[in-house]
Amino acid sequence: MKKSALKPVKNILVTGAHGQLGEEIKRHCQKEGRVLVFTDHTDLDITDVRAINSFFEKYTFDCCINAAAYTAVDKAEEDVEKAFLVNAKAPEALAGICKEYDCQLIHISTDFVFDGKTSVPYQEEDATAPLSVYGKSKREGEQAVMATHPGAWIFRTSWLYSTQGSNFVKTMLRLGKEKEQLGVIADQIGTPTYAKDLALLLDRALDISKEEGVPGGVYHFSNEGVASWYDFAHAIFEYSGTKVQLLPINTLQYPTPATRPNYSVMDKTKVKETFRISIRHWREALNECINQLLKS
Numbered sequence: 189m190k191k192s193a194l195k196p197v198k199n200i201l202v203t204g205a206h207g208q209l210g211e212e213i214k215r216h217c218q219k220e221g222r223v224l225v226f227t228d229h230t231d232l233d234i235t236d237v238r239a240i241n242s243f244f245e246k247y248t249f250d251c252c253i254n255a256a257a258y259t260a261v262d263k264a265e266e267d268v269e270k271a272f273l274v275n276a277k278a279p280e281a282l283a284g285i286c287k288e289y290d291c292q293l294i295h296i297s298t299d300f301v302f303d304g305k306t307s308v309p310y311q312e313e314d315a316t317a318p319l320s321v322y323g324k325s326k327r328e329g330e331q332a333v334m335a336t337h338p339g340a341w342i343f344r345t346s347w348l349y350s351t352q353g354s355n356f357v358k359t360m361l362r363l364g365k366e367k368e369q370l371g372v373i374a375d376q377i378g379t380p381t382y383a384k385d386l387a388l389l390l391d392r393a394l395d396i397s398k399e400e401g402v403p404g405g406v407y408h409f410s411n412e413g414v415a416s417w418y419d420f421a422h423a424i425f426e427y428s429g430t431k432v433q434l435l436p437i438n439t440l441q442y443p444t445p446a447t448r449p450n451y452s453v454m455d456k457t458k459v460k461e462t463f464r465i466s467i468r469h470w471r472e473a474l475n476e477c478i479n480q481l482l483k484s
Protein backbone atom coordinates (compact mmCIF):
# COMPACT_ATOMS: atom_id res chain seq x y z
CA MET A 189 0.00 0.00 0.00
CA LYS A 190 3.06 2.30 -0.33
CA LYS A 191 2.88 5.17 -2.82
CA SER A 192 3.14 4.03 -6.44
CA ALA A 193 2.35 5.48 -9.84
CA LEU A 194 -0.10 2.68 -10.56
CA LYS A 195 -3.38 2.31 -8.73
CA PRO A 196 -4.41 -1.30 -9.32
CA VAL A 197 -6.82 -1.28 -6.39
CA LYS A 198 -8.88 1.33 -4.63
CA ASN A 199 -7.25 2.25 -1.32
CA ILE A 200 -9.77 3.39 1.26
CA LEU A 201 -9.17 4.96 4.64
CA VAL A 202 -11.91 4.48 7.24
CA THR A 203 -11.83 6.59 10.41
CA GLY A 204 -13.84 5.80 13.53
CA ALA A 205 -13.64 2.13 12.60
CA HIS A 206 -14.73 0.79 16.00
CA GLY A 207 -18.00 2.73 15.95
CA GLN A 208 -21.35 1.30 14.84
CA LEU A 209 -20.94 2.36 11.23
CA GLY A 210 -17.23 1.55 11.12
CA GLU A 211 -17.94 -2.04 12.18
CA GLU A 212 -20.64 -2.43 9.51
CA ILE A 213 -18.25 -1.05 6.87
CA LYS A 214 -15.82 -3.78 7.95
CA ARG A 215 -18.53 -6.39 7.39
CA HIS A 216 -20.03 -5.16 4.15
CA CYS A 217 -17.54 -3.08 2.18
CA GLN A 218 -14.55 -5.40 1.84
CA LYS A 219 -14.19 -7.01 -1.56
CA GLU A 220 -11.68 -7.75 -4.27
CA GLY A 221 -10.09 -4.66 -5.78
CA ARG A 222 -10.23 -2.70 -2.54
CA VAL A 223 -7.82 -2.25 0.32
CA LEU A 224 -9.53 -0.81 3.36
CA VAL A 225 -7.43 0.65 6.15
CA PHE A 226 -9.45 0.81 9.37
CA THR A 227 -8.39 3.32 12.01
CA ASP A 228 -9.80 4.53 15.31
CA HIS A 229 -8.57 7.27 17.55
CA THR A 230 -5.85 5.07 19.05
CA ASP A 231 -4.11 4.77 15.66
CA LEU A 232 -5.49 7.87 13.90
CA ASP A 233 -7.00 10.64 15.98
CA ILE A 234 -8.88 12.79 13.46
CA THR A 235 -8.27 15.87 15.60
CA ASP A 236 -4.51 15.40 15.12
CA VAL A 237 -3.87 17.15 11.81
CA ARG A 238 -0.20 16.20 11.78
CA ALA A 239 -1.05 12.52 12.19
CA ILE A 240 -3.54 12.67 9.29
CA ASN A 241 -1.01 14.49 7.13
CA SER A 242 1.67 11.91 7.75
CA PHE A 243 -0.81 9.09 6.98
CA PHE A 244 -1.48 10.68 3.61
CA GLU A 245 2.22 11.33 2.98
CA LYS A 246 2.96 7.65 3.60
CA TYR A 247 0.06 6.02 1.77
CA THR A 248 -2.08 6.74 -1.25
CA PHE A 249 -5.82 6.82 -0.65
CA ASP A 250 -8.47 7.04 -3.35
CA CYS A 251 -11.23 7.53 -0.83
CA CYS A 252 -11.66 8.34 2.84
CA ILE A 253 -14.82 7.48 4.78
CA ASN A 254 -15.05 9.61 7.89
CA ALA A 255 -17.14 7.50 10.28
CA ALA A 256 -15.54 9.12 13.34
CA ALA A 257 -17.67 11.49 15.35
CA TYR A 258 -18.64 12.73 18.77
CA THR A 259 -22.13 11.20 19.07
CA ALA A 260 -23.07 11.63 22.77
CA VAL A 261 -25.96 14.04 22.16
CA ASP A 262 -26.70 14.97 25.79
CA LYS A 263 -23.06 14.98 26.93
CA ALA A 264 -22.17 17.37 24.10
CA GLU A 265 -24.24 20.10 25.77
CA GLU A 266 -21.45 20.39 28.37
CA ASP A 267 -18.57 19.14 26.25
CA VAL A 268 -19.00 21.82 23.59
CA GLU A 269 -15.35 22.31 22.67
CA LYS A 270 -14.71 18.59 22.13
CA ALA A 271 -17.92 18.15 20.10
CA PHE A 272 -16.92 20.98 17.74
CA LEU A 273 -13.33 19.77 17.57
CA VAL A 274 -14.32 16.23 16.49
CA ASN A 275 -17.44 17.04 14.45
CA ALA A 276 -16.44 20.30 12.77
CA LYS A 277 -12.76 21.23 12.98
CA ALA A 278 -11.38 17.73 12.35
CA PRO A 279 -13.63 17.06 9.30
CA GLU A 280 -12.56 20.45 7.89
CA ALA A 281 -8.88 19.53 8.21
CA LEU A 282 -9.54 16.05 6.83
CA ALA A 283 -11.37 17.58 3.86
CA GLY A 284 -8.40 19.88 3.18
CA ILE A 285 -5.97 16.98 3.19
CA CYS A 286 -8.25 14.81 1.03
CA LYS A 287 -8.60 17.64 -1.47
CA GLU A 288 -4.82 18.17 -1.56
CA TYR A 289 -4.23 14.46 -2.22
CA ASP A 290 -7.09 14.12 -4.74
CA CYS A 291 -8.90 11.71 -2.44
CA GLN A 292 -12.70 11.36 -2.52
CA LEU A 293 -14.16 12.14 0.90
CA ILE A 294 -17.32 10.53 2.25
CA HIS A 295 -18.52 12.27 5.39
CA ILE A 296 -21.51 11.32 7.56
CA SER A 297 -23.94 13.77 9.09
CA THR A 298 -27.25 13.77 10.91
CA ASP A 299 -30.96 14.63 10.83
CA PHE A 300 -30.29 16.64 14.01
CA VAL A 301 -29.14 19.55 11.79
CA PHE A 302 -32.89 20.31 11.41
CA ASP A 303 -35.17 21.96 13.95
CA GLY A 304 -38.15 19.75 13.14
CA LYS A 305 -40.62 22.59 12.80
CA THR A 306 -42.28 21.05 9.76
CA SER A 307 -44.26 17.95 8.90
CA VAL A 308 -43.04 17.13 5.39
CA PRO A 309 -39.82 15.20 4.74
CA TYR A 310 -36.74 17.39 4.57
CA GLN A 311 -34.97 17.88 1.24
CA GLU A 312 -31.20 18.29 1.14
CA GLU A 313 -31.36 22.02 0.41
CA ASP A 314 -33.88 22.84 3.14
CA ALA A 315 -32.75 25.33 5.76
CA THR A 316 -30.95 23.84 8.73
CA ALA A 317 -31.41 25.10 12.29
CA PRO A 318 -29.89 22.65 14.76
CA LEU A 319 -31.28 22.70 18.29
CA SER A 320 -28.44 20.98 20.13
CA VAL A 321 -24.66 21.38 20.45
CA TYR A 322 -24.25 18.01 18.70
CA GLY A 323 -26.48 19.18 15.81
CA LYS A 324 -24.69 22.52 15.57
CA SER A 325 -21.27 20.88 15.55
CA LYS A 326 -22.36 18.44 12.82
CA ARG A 327 -23.82 21.28 10.74
CA GLU A 328 -20.60 23.26 11.07
CA GLY A 329 -18.76 20.12 9.95
CA GLU A 330 -20.98 19.81 6.86
CA GLN A 331 -20.38 23.44 5.90
CA ALA A 332 -16.63 23.21 6.45
CA VAL A 333 -16.36 19.99 4.42
CA MET A 334 -18.37 21.43 1.50
CA ALA A 335 -16.38 24.69 1.49
CA THR A 336 -13.03 22.87 1.60
CA HIS A 337 -13.72 19.88 -0.66
CA PRO A 338 -16.78 20.56 -2.85
CA GLY A 339 -16.54 17.10 -4.43
CA ALA A 340 -17.13 15.37 -1.06
CA TRP A 341 -20.28 13.32 -0.49
CA ILE A 342 -22.04 13.99 2.77
CA PHE A 343 -24.57 11.34 3.75
CA ARG A 344 -27.01 12.65 6.34
CA THR A 345 -28.57 9.78 8.22
CA SER A 346 -30.85 9.35 11.24
CA TRP A 347 -31.50 7.20 14.31
CA LEU A 348 -28.65 4.80 13.53
CA TYR A 349 -28.52 1.40 15.23
CA SER A 350 -26.73 -1.90 14.77
CA THR A 351 -25.96 -5.10 16.61
CA GLN A 352 -22.96 -3.46 18.24
CA GLY A 353 -22.09 -0.24 19.99
CA SER A 354 -24.55 1.74 22.00
CA ASN A 355 -27.84 2.64 20.39
CA PHE A 356 -31.58 2.94 21.04
CA VAL A 357 -32.32 -0.70 20.12
CA LYS A 358 -29.83 -2.05 22.63
CA THR A 359 -30.94 0.45 25.29
CA MET A 360 -34.57 -0.63 24.85
CA LEU A 361 -33.70 -4.33 25.00
CA ARG A 362 -31.78 -3.72 28.25
CA LEU A 363 -34.51 -1.56 29.82
CA GLY A 364 -37.17 -4.02 28.65
CA LYS A 365 -35.50 -6.71 30.78
CA GLU A 366 -34.93 -4.45 33.79
CA LYS A 367 -38.30 -2.67 34.00
CA GLU A 368 -41.95 -3.63 34.05
CA GLN A 369 -43.10 -0.32 32.60
CA LEU A 370 -41.35 2.06 30.23
CA GLY A 371 -42.32 5.50 28.90
CA VAL A 372 -41.01 6.44 25.46
CA ILE A 373 -41.47 9.70 23.58
CA ALA A 374 -44.21 9.59 20.95
CA ASP A 375 -44.04 13.18 19.69
CA GLN A 376 -40.59 13.05 18.08
CA ILE A 377 -40.89 11.62 14.58
CA GLY A 378 -38.08 10.41 12.34
CA THR A 379 -36.77 7.28 10.65
CA PRO A 380 -34.58 4.54 12.15
CA THR A 381 -31.62 3.43 10.05
CA TYR A 382 -29.83 0.09 10.28
CA ALA A 383 -26.09 0.86 10.05
CA LYS A 384 -25.75 -2.21 7.82
CA ASP A 385 -27.97 -0.54 5.20
CA LEU A 386 -25.92 2.65 5.33
CA ALA A 387 -22.77 0.53 4.90
CA LEU A 388 -24.37 -1.05 1.82
CA LEU A 389 -24.90 2.44 0.36
CA LEU A 390 -21.23 3.18 1.05
CA ASP A 391 -20.32 -0.10 -0.67
CA ARG A 392 -22.24 1.14 -3.72
CA ALA A 393 -20.62 4.58 -3.50
CA LEU A 394 -17.14 3.01 -3.40
CA ASP A 395 -17.89 1.29 -6.72
CA ILE A 396 -18.49 4.62 -8.42
CA SER A 397 -15.59 5.89 -10.47
CA LYS A 398 -14.58 9.53 -10.83
CA GLU A 399 -15.52 9.34 -14.52
CA GLU A 400 -19.18 8.87 -13.57
CA GLY A 401 -19.09 12.42 -12.23
CA VAL A 402 -21.45 11.97 -9.29
CA PRO A 403 -21.64 15.49 -7.87
CA GLY A 404 -20.43 16.38 -4.42
CA GLY A 405 -22.97 17.59 -1.88
CA VAL A 406 -25.43 16.42 0.73
CA TYR A 407 -27.50 13.25 0.28
CA HIS A 408 -30.18 12.04 2.69
CA PHE A 409 -30.17 8.38 3.64
CA SER A 410 -32.28 6.46 6.16
CA ASN A 411 -34.45 3.40 5.91
CA GLU A 412 -37.91 3.94 4.39
CA GLY A 413 -40.93 4.80 6.51
CA VAL A 414 -41.65 6.99 9.48
CA ALA A 415 -41.77 6.33 13.23
CA SER A 416 -41.85 7.97 16.62
CA TRP A 417 -39.37 6.74 19.22
CA TYR A 418 -42.42 5.05 20.80
CA ASP A 419 -43.25 3.25 17.52
CA PHE A 420 -39.61 2.23 17.23
CA ALA A 421 -39.57 0.88 20.80
CA HIS A 422 -42.90 -0.90 20.19
CA ALA A 423 -41.43 -2.72 17.18
CA ILE A 424 -38.22 -3.56 19.11
CA PHE A 425 -40.28 -5.24 21.84
CA GLU A 426 -42.58 -6.97 19.34
CA TYR A 427 -39.73 -8.45 17.28
CA SER A 428 -37.70 -9.48 20.32
CA GLY A 429 -40.70 -10.92 22.19
CA THR A 430 -40.00 -8.65 25.18
CA LYS A 431 -42.87 -8.37 27.63
CA VAL A 432 -42.92 -4.84 29.03
CA GLN A 433 -45.66 -2.28 29.46
CA LEU A 434 -44.77 0.46 26.98
CA LEU A 435 -46.34 3.89 27.45
CA PRO A 436 -46.34 6.74 24.91
CA ILE A 437 -45.18 9.96 26.56
CA ASN A 438 -44.42 13.44 25.27
CA THR A 439 -41.13 15.34 25.14
CA LEU A 440 -41.95 17.38 28.26
CA GLN A 441 -42.36 14.17 30.27
CA TYR A 442 -38.81 13.06 29.40
CA PRO A 443 -36.54 16.08 29.90
CA THR A 444 -33.04 15.77 28.45
CA PRO A 445 -30.10 18.21 28.40
CA ALA A 446 -30.18 18.39 24.57
CA THR A 447 -33.26 19.43 22.61
CA ARG A 448 -34.11 17.01 19.81
CA PRO A 449 -36.18 17.85 16.70
CA ASN A 450 -39.86 16.90 16.81
CA TYR A 451 -39.76 15.94 13.15
CA SER A 452 -36.68 14.88 11.21
CA VAL A 453 -37.91 12.60 8.43
CA MET A 454 -35.70 13.04 5.35
CA ASP A 455 -36.61 12.78 1.67
CA LYS A 456 -34.35 10.19 0.01
CA THR A 457 -35.20 10.74 -3.66
CA LYS A 458 -31.79 12.26 -4.47
CA VAL A 459 -29.71 9.42 -3.03
CA LYS A 460 -31.92 6.75 -4.64
CA GLU A 461 -31.72 8.34 -8.08
CA THR A 462 -28.04 9.34 -7.97
CA PHE A 463 -26.65 6.13 -6.53
CA ARG A 464 -29.33 3.93 -8.15
CA ILE A 465 -30.30 2.12 -4.97
CA SER A 466 -33.53 0.94 -3.41
CA ILE A 467 -34.06 1.19 0.34
CA ARG A 468 -35.98 -1.20 2.57
CA HIS A 469 -38.52 -0.24 5.21
CA TRP A 470 -37.19 0.36 8.73
CA ARG A 471 -39.36 -2.46 10.11
CA GLU A 472 -37.79 -5.04 7.81
CA ALA A 473 -34.27 -3.86 8.67
CA LEU A 474 -35.02 -3.77 12.40
CA ASN A 475 -36.44 -7.29 12.31
CA GLU A 476 -33.22 -8.54 10.72
CA CYS A 477 -31.05 -6.72 13.28
CA ILE A 478 -33.05 -8.12 16.20
CA ASN A 479 -32.84 -11.65 14.79
CA GLN A 480 -29.06 -11.19 14.62
CA LEU A 481 -28.97 -9.96 18.21
CA LEU A 482 -31.12 -12.89 19.43
CA LYS A 483 -28.76 -15.36 17.71
CA SER A 484 -25.64 -13.91 19.37
Ligand SMILES: NC(=O)C1=CN([C@@H]2O[C@H](COP(=O)(O)OP(=O)(O)OC[C@H]3O[C@@H](n4cnc5c(N)ncnc54)[C@H](OP(=O)(O)O)[C@@H]3O)[C@@H](O)[C@H]2O)C=CC1
Nearest residue numbers: 204206207208209229233234256257259296298345347348
Ligand atom coordinates in the same frame (compact mmCIF):
# COMPACT_ATOMS: atom_id res chain seq x y z
N1 LIG B 1 -25.56 7.10 16.13
C1 LIG B 1 -26.60 7.70 15.52
O1 LIG B 1 -27.76 7.54 15.93
C2 LIG B 1 -26.37 8.56 14.33
C3 LIG B 1 -25.10 8.84 13.87
N2 LIG B 1 -24.94 9.69 12.81
C4 LIG B 1 -23.59 9.95 12.30
O2 LIG B 1 -23.10 8.74 11.73
C5 LIG B 1 -21.69 8.65 11.91
C6 LIG B 1 -21.35 7.31 12.54
O3 LIG B 1 -22.00 7.24 13.80
P1 LIG B 1 -21.89 5.97 14.76
O4 LIG B 1 -21.16 4.88 14.07
O5 LIG B 1 -23.23 5.73 15.31
O6 LIG B 1 -20.98 6.60 15.90
P2 LIG B 1 -20.22 5.85 17.07
O7 LIG B 1 -20.24 6.79 18.22
O8 LIG B 1 -20.69 4.47 17.22
O9 LIG B 1 -18.74 5.76 16.46
C7 LIG B 1 -17.94 6.89 16.30
C8 LIG B 1 -16.51 6.42 16.39
O10 LIG B 1 -15.67 7.56 16.23
C9 LIG B 1 -14.61 7.42 17.16
N3 LIG B 1 -13.98 8.70 17.45
C10 LIG B 1 -14.40 9.66 18.28
N4 LIG B 1 -13.50 10.67 18.29
C11 LIG B 1 -12.51 10.32 17.44
C12 LIG B 1 -11.30 10.93 17.04
N5 LIG B 1 -10.93 12.12 17.53
N6 LIG B 1 -10.51 10.31 16.15
C13 LIG B 1 -10.87 9.10 15.65
N7 LIG B 1 -12.00 8.45 16.02
C14 LIG B 1 -12.81 9.07 16.91
C15 LIG B 1 -15.26 6.81 18.38
O11 LIG B 1 -14.32 6.24 19.23
P3 LIG B 1 -14.63 6.24 20.82
O12 LIG B 1 -16.00 5.66 21.00
O13 LIG B 1 -13.54 5.40 21.36
O14 LIG B 1 -14.56 7.67 21.24
C16 LIG B 1 -16.15 5.77 17.73
O15 LIG B 1 -15.45 4.56 17.52
C17 LIG B 1 -21.29 9.89 12.73
O16 LIG B 1 -20.87 10.90 11.83
C18 LIG B 1 -22.59 10.33 13.38
O17 LIG B 1 -22.62 11.71 13.66
C19 LIG B 1 -25.98 10.27 12.14
C20 LIG B 1 -27.25 10.02 12.57
C21 LIG B 1 -27.57 9.11 13.66
Ligand SMILES: Cc1cn([C@H]2C[C@H](O)[C@@H](COP(=O)(O)OP(=O)(O)O[C@H]3O[C@@H](C)C(=O)[C@@H](O)[C@H]3O)O2)c(=O)[nH]c1=O
Nearest residue numbers: 259261298299300346347348356371372373417442448
Ligand atom coordinates in the same frame (compact mmCIF):
# COMPACT_ATOMS: atom_id res chain seq x y z
C1 LIG C 1 -33.87 5.72 26.97
C2 LIG C 1 -35.12 6.48 26.61
C3 LIG C 1 -35.09 7.44 25.63
N1 LIG C 1 -36.23 8.13 25.32
C4 LIG C 1 -36.17 9.13 24.23
C5 LIG C 1 -35.18 10.26 24.42
C6 LIG C 1 -34.90 10.69 23.02
O1 LIG C 1 -35.86 11.65 22.63
C7 LIG C 1 -35.09 9.42 22.20
C8 LIG C 1 -33.80 8.78 21.71
O2 LIG C 1 -32.91 8.72 22.76
P1 LIG C 1 -31.40 8.32 22.62
O3 LIG C 1 -30.65 9.15 23.59
O4 LIG C 1 -31.26 6.85 22.68
O5 LIG C 1 -31.01 8.70 21.14
P2 LIG C 1 -30.20 9.96 20.61
O6 LIG C 1 -28.84 9.90 21.15
O7 LIG C 1 -30.96 11.18 20.79
O8 LIG C 1 -30.19 9.56 19.08
C9 LIG C 1 -29.64 10.45 18.17
O9 LIG C 1 -28.23 10.20 18.12
C10 LIG C 1 -27.53 11.09 17.30
C11 LIG C 1 -26.06 10.67 17.31
C12 LIG C 1 -28.12 11.29 15.96
O10 LIG C 1 -27.44 11.72 15.03
C13 LIG C 1 -29.61 11.19 15.83
O11 LIG C 1 -30.00 10.83 14.50
C14 LIG C 1 -30.24 10.24 16.81
O12 LIG C 1 -30.06 8.89 16.45
O13 LIG C 1 -35.79 8.50 23.04
C15 LIG C 1 -37.42 7.86 25.97
O14 LIG C 1 -38.45 8.50 25.67
N2 LIG C 1 -37.46 6.90 26.94
C16 LIG C 1 -36.36 6.19 27.30
O15 LIG C 1 -36.44 5.32 28.21
